[in-house]
Amino acid sequence: MKVILDGKEVDAEAGRTILEVARANGVDIPTLCHVPALEPAAMCRLCTVELVEGRRSRLVTACNFPLRGEVEIKTDTPRLRKGRKVLIELLHTRCPDSVVLKELAERYGADLARFPDDNKDCVVCGLCVRVCERIGANVLALSGRGVEIRVNTSFGRTARHCIGCGACAQICPVEKIRIRDEEAERVVIVCGREAARIPLRPCSSCGKPFGPVIDLSLVMERAGEAQVPAFNLLVCPACSRRSHARRLAERHFEQYDIEPAPGGGAE
Numbered sequence: 379m380k381v382i383l384d385g386k387e388v389d390a391e392a393g394r395t396i397l398e399v400a401r402a403n404g405v406d407i408p409t410l411c412h413v414p415a416l417e418p419a420a421m422c423r424l425c426t427v428e429l430v431e432g433r434r435s436r437l438v439t440a441c442n443f444p445l446r447g448e449v450e451i452k453t454d455t456p457r458l459r460k461g462r463k464v465l466i467e468l469l470h471t472r473c474p475d476s477v478v479l480k481e482l483a484e485r486y487g488a489d490l491a492r493f494p495d496d497n498k499d500c501v502v503c504g505l506c507v508r509v510c511e512r513i514g515a516n517v518l519a520l521s522g523r524g525v526e527i528r529v530n531t532s533f534g535r536t537a538r539h540c541i542g543c544g545a546c547a548q549i550c551p552v553e554k555i556r557i558r559d560e561e562a563e564r565v566v567i568v569c570g571r572e573a574a575r576i577p578l579r580p581c582s583s584c585g586k587p588f589g590p591v592i593d594l595s596l597v598m599e600r601a602g603e604a605q606v607p608a609f610n611l612l613v614c615p616a617c618s619r620r621s622h623a624r625r626l627a628e629r630h631f632e633q634y635d636i637e638p639a640p641g642g643g644a645e
């Protein structure tokens with residue numbers, strides 16, 4: 379199927395989203411709430427484009443709009459640039475220190491002093507909630523309505539069933555989720571509030587706490603792995619690396635029939 383993308387005729391597979399077709403053809407549409415690994419939710423509206431069908435033109439979100447027929451798509455008109463500029467100015471009030479929003483503001487000439495800061499610490503993109511759901515932990519959810527909507531745990535309590543994987547912190551575009559390892563616990567802080575605490579397992583070699591104590595069966599089932607090597611569950615990455623290095627060195631000494639020095643090196 380053929381579509382017109384910014385004045386150029388391109389091939390598009392039916393069912394593909396406008397964003398997928400645009401990216402496949404080197405056209406950059408800005409996004410904030412989209413990662414290809416998760417189902418699109420069209421929360422931020424930054425990817426809005428103009429869709430022209432016959433004599434009708436309308437605005438649609440590119441990340442979740444599947445192409446069904448031959449249409450014309452405009453991704454960078456003055457109307458769209460103006461809309462994105464205002465959107466960035468408004469999102470910036472919620473997260474004034476976001477690097478991503480500052481970069482977008484520069485690209486679209488947004489005036490970051492236009493609206494007063496609101497400091498909500500979240501742009502409500504929902505990515506953390508979707509990735510948590512995909513992993514199967516279901517710790518985070520969006521609660522509230524309208525401007526009061528926010529990321530929350532069940533009843534706003536510190537979650538005990540979180541697996542401490544850190545996917546939410548990795549995916550947050552405005553970096554408002556932090557993972558902090560304290561003594562023997564991992565703490566997940568979402569938008570300044572403590573969301574979860576997970577006990578950490580001590581390394582069987584050096585004794586330092588290193589990884590969350592969790593039921594891995596769920597993770598393995600989701601990852602499609604038959605099993606996680608038991609060694610990795612008991613030993614911290616540093617001790618694991620040391621042990622591998624030692625084994626490699628021993629093999630090397632055996633191969634060349636070298637006597638290892640008492641301190642660990644070869645003579």
Ligand code: SF4
Pocket residue numbers: 499500501502503504505506507529546549550551552553554555568569
């Ligand atoms: S905390 Fe981050 S990832 Fe989660 S909804 Fe807010 S901005 Fe998005």
Ligand code: FES
Pocket residue numbers: 408409410411412419420421422423424425426439440441442
């Ligand atoms: S990227 Fe499409 S609405 Fe956010």
